[in-house]
Amino acid sequence: QVQVVESGGGVVQPGRSLRLSCAASGFTFSNYVMHWVRQAPGKGLEWVALISYDGSNKNYADSVKGRFTISRDNSKNTLYLQMNSLTVDDTAVYYCAKHFRWSSDYWGQGTLVTVSS
Amino acid sequence: QSALTQPPSASGSPGQSVTISCTGTNSDVGGYNYVSWYQQHPGKAPKLMIYEVSKRPSGVPDRFSGSKSGNTASLTVSGLQAEDEADYYCSSYAGSNYVFGTGTKVTVL
Numbered sequence: 001q002v003q004v005v006e007s008g009g010g011v012v013q014p015g016r017s018l019r020l021s022c023a024a025s026g027f028t029f030s031n032y033v034m035h036w037v038r039q040a041p042g043k044g045l046e047w048v049a050l051i052s053y054d055g056s057n058k059n060y061a062d063s064v065k066g067r068f069t070i071s072r073d074n075s076k077n078t079l080y081l082q083m084n085s086l087t088v089d090d091t092a093v094y095y096c097a098k099h100f101r102w103s104s105d106y107w108g109q110g111t112l113v114t115v116s117s
Numbered sequence: 118q119s120a121l122t123q124p125p126s127a128s129g130s131p132g133q134s135v136t137i138s139c140t141g142t143n144s145d146v147g148g149y150n151y152v153s154w155y156q157q158h159p160g161k162a163p164k165l166m167i168y169e170v171s172k173r174p175s176g177v178p179d180r181f182s183g184s185k186s187g188n189t190a191s192l193t194v195s196g197l198q199a200e201d202e203a204d205y206y207c208s209s210y211a212g213s214n215y216v217f218g219t220g221t222k223v224t225v226l
Contacts, residue, residue: 035215036221037163044120044207044220045155045163059213062118095162102210105170110162 002026002106003094004079009111014087020111021095022079027106030054033099035080037090039110046092049081050099063089071099086115119217121146121207128224139190139207147188151210153184156193158203164178166205167192199225210215 006038008020022034027094036048049060049070058070069082093112121145122185129135129157137156139146146152165174168225169185170190190209194201208220209218 037217045157045208045217047208047215048218050215061214100174101166101168101172101210102151103165104163104170105165105168105174107162107164114163 001097003107004098004108006094006108009094009113011114011116012086013117014115016086017082018083018086018113020094020096020113021082021084022081024077024079024096024098027098029072029077031086034070034072034077035078035097035099035104037095037097037104037107038071038090039095040089040092043092046069048094051079082099083113086113088115091115118195118211118216123205123207123218123221125219126222128226129194130226131197131199133197134193134195135165135197135223136191136193137205137207137223139192139209140219141188141190141209141216142147145209145211145216146185146190146207147214148209150185151206152183152185152190154181155184155208156201156203157206163206164211194199194223195217197225 006087067085071080093110095110096108098106157163161194170185171183
């Protein structure tokens with residue numbers, strides 16, 4: 001069955017960096033666009049970034065552009081999100097999601113990132 | 118990249134219908150037939166309920182339906198059931214990126 005499992009969250013100080021990972025299984029990872037979506041505590045969903053199937057095309061939300069980098073390793077079936085210059089506004093649960101027909105059909109359970117001094 | 122506008126809350130009794138609106142602009146909802154809807158129960162990951170405005174993924178009950186007119190999309194839940202109580206989010210492709218709605222909490226009275 002299709003599974004995506006995020007990891008790498010934790011508590012980090014403002015200005016520091018963190019890298020999230022998303023391990024995919026149950027589908028041909030290298031054939032699919034992948035997304036990161038986040039949700040601040042008690043707030044709504046916010047799209048963060050996407051990466052094309054081969055990693056050649058990447059798009060970002062304005063709120064993270066220049067600070068976050070999405071990447072993938074198709075040999076390891078793994079998606080990444082490198083987050084630099086973190087601020088308190090980046091505190092959220094970060095979800096990895098598989099692209100499907102201009103939507104996302106499989107989501108992980110999320111990993112919590114807390115930015116706090 | 119402004120969030121799409123949804124009403125904060127909606128409610129209905131079991132068996133009734135509820136409709137949630139999702140208003141965007143010509144650059145997102147109105148510009149593409151790529152609106153999707155997600156259901157999220159507390160503490161859980163979102164679940165895809167509708168894609169490409171009105172299509173249902175396998176396994177989603179036909180009580181859920183979607184439509185669009187101009188810059189506004191809608192999700193209708195017919196025959197409300199207790200398990201439909203959740204937060205619902207719309208999303209739209211916006212030309213190289215995506216935008217979510219503000220979210221609507223549906224309460225089954």
